[in-house]
Structure formats: structure tokens, C-alpha cells
Amino acid sequence: DQRAAAALVPAAMLLEERQLDTMRKLVLEALPRAQRAGLPDIEVELLWNLTIVHLDRRELAEGMQCAEQALARLADVDPATARLTHLGTRFKLTQALGAVLSATGQYAQCNAMLTQALQRARQDREWAYTGFVANALASNALEQGNLELALDWSAQSIAERVTSDLYEAVQQLTRSTKVAELLGEVAVAANEAESAQEALRGVLA
Secondary structure: OHHHHHOHHHHHHHHHOOOHHHHHHHHHHHHHHHHHHOOHHHHHHHHHHHHHHHHHOOOHHHHHHHHHHHHHHHOOOOOOOOOOOOOOHHHHHHHHHHHHHHHOOOHHHHHHHHHHHHHHHHHOOOHHHHHHHHHHHHHHHHHOOOHHHHHHHHHHHHHHHHHHHHHHHHHHHHHHHHHHHHHHHHHHHHHHHHHHHHHHHHHHO
16 A cells, blocks of 8 residues: 555654654554555554654653564565665664663663664674664663763764764765776776777778
8 A cells, every 4th residue: 555655754744843643643544554555664664653752752661562563573574675775773673662671670671682782783784873772771871870881881882983984984985986987987988989980980081
């Protein structure tokens, strides 16, 4: 059902405008359509939107339930056929769950979940998200009054963000190099075409 996917754009706009009640109604109408149509990627994004609404309202149990549903549904998303890219979605959802666990005093569960998420982010080379997860671990340690551990995680968060910046710089350099190589190939091809035209003129003269 295309209407389920089409709901994502106005939902994002309503979220930005802080019209959460209208957004919630829109998402709740679109969610069963996505489920009936078998669109797990759309379903995950809609559930994430609901998670944001619940957490904003301090409805922690409901927010946790939506985040857990989204994570479970994310396993059914095939990147080859998905309409949306969910790069980083797993870490956003995990971080949201971690925040709920920490807020409700379930520090050990929060620490275990975030540590696992950080390991996976490093394993998948998702450098853009490792710093955020490490920062969440620092916040969790601080909630427990463990200043030493909080400072350790905070230092790791800074280090992860430096790694992320370096990785992005390398990626940009690689892209620039590829563009330069492509432009070089185009220039060579243009020169060859010009030489061919000159040779043809010589034959016709």
C-alpha cells in the first residue's frame, strides 16, 4: 500500500513542527496498511516515529514496546528490496531502549544492551554511531553515580567521534579521487575523439 509509505513525509514534517498528536494519528492509520502490505521497512520507520512520540511524552513503557517491535521487524527487512535505507536505525532504537532502561533504574540491562550495540557498530564499521552509543553508556554510568566509569566512556565517546570524522574524511577523499580519475578518463576520451576527427579531416581533404 503506497499510502503507508506516503505517510512518512508528512509525519516527518509534523514531527519537526512538534504537532505530535496529528503525527501520532497519521502514523497509527498508516501502520496497519504497512503491516497488511508486508512492508517491514516502512513499518520500522513508522514504529520509530511512534517511539519518539511516546518518549517525548514520558510514556516509557509504550515507547519501549514500540522500539522493541521495530527492532524485531528490522530483522525482516531485506536491504536489496527495501524502499528505505535503515543505516543507523538499529542503533537509534537500541539507544532509545537503553534510555528507557536507565530511566527506570534497569542499569545492568541498559549497560548490556548498549555495550552489545557498540560492539556491533564497531564490527559493522558504523563509525557515525559508535560515539553516540558510547555517550549513552557514559550517561548510564553517571545515573549510577559511577563517575570514573562515566569519564572512561566519555573519553571513548570523544575517541569514537574522532574516528568517525577521520573515516568520513577518508571517504570524501576517496570519492574525490574517483571523480578525478573519472574526469581524467573523460579528458583522455575527448582527446582521442579530437584526434580521430582531425585524422578524418585529413583523409577527406
